Amino acid sequence: MKKSKTLLLALFSFASTTLLAQQQNNWTWGGPLDPEQAKYDVKHYTLRLAVAPQQKRISGSVDVRVKVLEPTDLIRLNLIDAYTVDAVKVNGKKAGFTRTPDGLDVQLRKKVQPGQVVTVQVGYAGLAPEAVRPPWQGGFTFAQDANGKHWVGLSSQNEGAKIFMPCKDHPSDEPDEGVTQYITVPAGYVAAANGLLQGQTQQNGSVTYHWQSNYTTNNYGINFTVGDFVALQREYTTIEGNKMPMVVYLLRQNESKLPELMDVLETSLRTQEKYFGEYPFWKEKAGVVETPYLGMEHQTINAYGNKFRFTKVGQTTHDNLLYHELGHEWWGNKVSVRDWADFWIQEGLCSYGDWLFVEEHAGHEAYLKHVQQVARSIPNRTPIIQRENMDSDEAYHGEIYTKGAHVMHSLRFLLGEELFFKTIRGFLSSPAHTYANQVKTADLQQYITEHTGQDIAPFFDLYLRTTEVPEVLVQKLGADSYAISIPNINFALPMDVQTDTGTQRLTLSKEPQQVKSAAPPLVDAQGWYLKRIRTEKGTL
Structure with a gap:
């Protein structure tokens, strides 16, 4: 009997765990914008969260400041059902709300008119969803370092920010006025996050880190990582002469790796800037934090889990993972898409930057050889752009990286060397296409045509919207x-x-x-x- 009961419990536990894992990896975001969410524009998020690594829980509140675009009497937010919402306020006063599947509707006392600003505060708590295969199937990663210390990572590119905070979870809307984070962790731990550290406050057995970013940030770029970190900081002068800090956070066990990884980061910055212009977030920092998963382009605090697997490109020490995630500061964070159908702009152009590192440090022939090698591996089975209004799962496949990069390689030949790079840098410095202004492929296509005099529509249609080749x-x-x-x-x-x-x-x-x-x-x-x-x- 005892064995049977134990077996039943084990089977129930396995089934429950499997079901939970499945639930935690069915989240996606994007697609058609909810009409209720089209009625407002997010201006700012403030996170006040306590992370309990031992219990694998988070608790606290998030303020969502929005500007109303159409008359409305509710604010619809996204937040997964794993969390219990215990209190909601609107402009400081208690408000009613209705829980919806992976979301909540917050009732306003009266209909709010366009132009008015509303702040919704949501208090919530719960077991944090654990990632199964981060960063591709994301969530929280609760790990331990070699010294037995807690190490907590968060990845949400394919799931959206609703897995850790109430938000408007759609790529077309980023907080124009930035993100503030107060992250509370057990004493002795560090919470590394977006922007600049404003200070830290000790409490009984815990410490709160106050981080501030004034840049618009895409939802999955909002992030914090917790660990027993040591940090190294170095001043960097951008290609335009502006000074900013480079900061690297590594686990204490890897402290000896700090100088070399910092050197790799600096070389990576200089190479990216040569081709794509000044680092976009120089008013804050270029940051790297060691994570218990491979990596992600979290704005100003890139996740790094490549375990110092450096290679030589020419005579230059290189880390392809670090370089790729850093490249997303230009392609993904400064230039962001508003429809995941155009995911290739972020991944393809960033990957093309990876190829340019080979050219810069190993020469043009090495670059051509590298491109030819990658081209042989492109299956060309799925159009890069399949249709409009796609969610993150539908849009994500390997060819948005490789074939997307190859489209840029071909465009370079089509336009000519000088005009190609001038046009790409121009797009990256265009206020209409950067930071708070998300883009579509049509925007990039129109910009290139207007600034080169060449109609590239047939070229884009062939290579982006079909699997045909000449x-x-x-x-x-x-x-x-x-x-x-x-x-x-x-x-x-x-x-x-x-x-x-x-x-x-x-x-x-x-x-x-x-x-x-x-x-x-x-x-x-x-x-x-x-x-x-x-x-x-x-x-x-």
Whole structure:
């Protein structure tokens, strides 16, 4: 009997754990914007949270300050059902609310008109959802370091911020006026978060860290990490001459790694700035914190879990994970998409920056070789942009990284070196497309066309919205004559054609172009385009 009861309990525990794990990984965000949430714009979040690592709980309150855009008598927020809401206030006065699936509707005393500002405070507590495969299936990661100390990470890119705070969980709305965090942890621990540390306050057995960021921040970029950290700070001068702190937080057991990782961070910053302009958040910091999962681009406090697996690119010590997450400060944090259908802008352009590190530190030939190697691994099965109003799960797949980066590689050839980089840096410095102004692919496309004079719509349509690639047809006409065309597309592309007399750049289209060569011509031998090449015998 005892064995049977134990077995039943074990099975029940396993089933419950499995169900909970499934529940914790079905969250997503984005998609069509809820009409009720379209009635307001989030201006600021203030988090006052206590983290209890031993109990795996969080508790406290969040203030959501909003500006009303349409007449409304309720504020609809997102917050997962794992938390119990114990109190709600509107502008400091107790308010009624209704719990909805993974959310709550807060009643206003009267209909509020456009332009008015409302602050909703939500008090809540509960067991924090644990990540199963962070950061891809996110949540809280409750771990211990080698010394047995608590180590708590948080990842929410695919789930949204509702897994740890009440919010408007949609990529189209970021807090324009920033985020304030008061994170309380057991004494002896550090809470590293976004922005600048304003101070810390000791209480009975605990310490509260006050962090302030005045930049707009996407929901999943709001973050805190708790651990037995030691920190190293160094001053950095940006490419525009502004000074800011670089700060690295590592577990105490890895304190000896601080100087080397700081050097890697500085080299990474200088390389990113060369191609993409000044670090976007220099008024606060460039920060890195060691996490119990691989990494994520949390604004000004990038998660780092690559375990110091440095490589050499040319003669330069490099950490690809750190460099990639840092690149998201430009692509993902400064430039953010308002529809996950355009996820490729964040991941593809950031990944292209990874390729540029190879070029900067190992040379152009190494860059081309690297791109060719990546291109061979692109399956080209799923369009990068499938439709509008996608949620994070629907939009996320590997090709938004690799093929998205390759689109930029091709665009560089299409526009020419100087114009390409000038245009990309211009987009990154455009107030209409950065910080609080989220973008879509149409915005990037329009900007490029307006600033280059080239209509790239057919190019984007082909590579972003289909899985088709140009099929280059090389027809042998005679002993030393060939015709080259691209019959399956309705626009022209410049491509280098190598013959026995040298390399010439031809504008290829449906119309065949004749070239003289004793040997078969090589089309786009350097691999600037994803394409297929077909040869056949033609007729004069």
